[in-house]
Amino acid sequence: MQGTNSLMKTLGLLQGPQTLGKGKPFWSAFTLVVALACAYPLFADGYDVGNNVYFFNWAFMALGLSLIWGYGGTLSFGQTAFFGVAGYTYGVISINFGDAYGLTIFALVASVAAAALLAAALGYFLFFGRISGVFLGIVTLSVTLVLERFMAQTAGPEWRVGAARLNGYNGMGGMPSLTIPWFGSDIVLFPDVQLYYFTLALLIACYLGLRILVNSRFGNVLVAIRENPQRAEMLGYDIRVYQLVTFIIGSALAGLSGVLYTSWGNYITPASMGMTAAALPIVWVAVGGRSDLTTTLIGAMLVLAGFQALTIHGSQYALVVMGALLVLTVLIAPRGLVFGLGTLVAGLVNRKPKRQGE
């Protein structure tokens, strides 16, 4: 890059060694996809558009897991814990303070911060205790399962925070949707076209931001730690700090998913932190190809769409198919189905493979 000022340098990090896709073909395709996504509401009913925001809600959690698991090499199976904590926090704050003066935006920020704080506390014990590999996976999974059981028993009237009742297994409802203060009248983000554009913009920002992050010095160190923690440590990097920061960023993204989901459906239940809920992000990310942001995003969208279709046509078999898909991916294409396809296409376009080996 010839860029002289720091902005150009930062933008140059949008493509680099840690992300698939660079050059004209990729960015033309990217622009096309964004244009199509922007044009979609022009051709569809507002109700359908609002429903389809559902898919975008989960994408943040998938991207965060890709960062933690794919780039950092840390198995976190409890991302749903942060999803749930942020969702419940949003509910409690927004029910108590209402949606005037942009307070829901404050609730959003506070909830994501709550998820990040929990991640920082948990991550401190895990990474500074040098817990690695499978143990990290099962401790994080245990955390989300215990949180689910805790929220499930809050049915009684004594479980309330201010005006917000937690409502046990039935879940918490009735919180206001996200509202953006605007001249004249506030924009309430009901599941409709406005929410669609809001979430889409947020998603594109997160996606591009993460691309810059993983191609920056931080991302390169992170991948070095994934490849060989000992070597990275010998080179003088404090791997615990890098892993902790990654864990916090990824968990904050899971929290963002939680807030958007809660605001979208005005509803959150303990089941969103259960065993099944915790498994689904693993499926999206593993099937897509966890070690790349783009393939993760595509994979998550495809699996979500497939899951949705299956739920409509044969609801009880959807989870069986998801489980089987996970097993098959691990056995046949350990780096992900979309990832394999992506490297193939990139190889054909550029006549040479982008990245080899893991």
Added chain:
Amino acid sequence: MTVLFSIFSFLYQTGDAFAFLVLSACGLAIIFGMMGVINLAHGEFIMCGAYVCAAAARAGLPLPIAILAGALAAGFAGMVIERIIIRPLYDRPLDTIVATWGVSMVVTQGTLILLGSTMPGTGTPFGSFTVGPYSYSVYRVVLMVAALGTLGLLWVGFTKTRFGVLARATIQVPHIAQALGVNTGLVYSLTFGLGAALAGLAGGLYAPTMTLVPTMGSAFVVEAFVTVVVGGADIFLGTAPAALVLGAVKASLTSWQGQLAGQIGLLVAVIIVIRILPRGISGWILRERT
């Protein structure tokens, strides 16, 4: 006298928690300690054992035979899964945990589809006895004896029998063991089967005390996970003492604040313990010895 009654009550609850932790964790601990594989389908093997046990008991078999049938069925299922799914993944231990999670999803939902949302169980046998003002279930005492018996049998099995020696040799240096003529593939298969059978045994033993639902495994897995995490890789120096310590923690918190506090306390205790002893109790004991 009241003090004595309270002490007995605390010991009984600790023993009960100890038995639950040992029985639900030892299958997981064997598979992890011997093969480095965390089996996330552990809860489903427990469910398998419980379902087979309940079905056999309702078909008229005496309860001990039904429990053994549950253990055998789970062990057989474990060997099949090891052969098909785990074996290609031995050099990728992190992927086994993901693959077994997939298995767990398929089995839980498959059971729900095939057998419905609940299954009729069998009543708890033996009735109860009274010490002072409280009454206690006899079957819980049987479970404590079963936990100790299982640990004893495993110890004998791994130190005194030919299979135990071959298994330990295979775990320590697989290539040398293979060169010396040990069928390491078979040893892995049997070890995984043994771990699954122990999970099935736990399911069978607890089947008379629980509601049988397809997701019942998740009632065991958190406790099993934390016991293995605290214990570390060795079942006798790790799992057993970890179960004792955690059992006492859980029993005191449960009697103080209720069952949920017991579980949360367990998890918090674990997170603090791994900060201090990252390799678990067994890692700590072994380092002290050398």
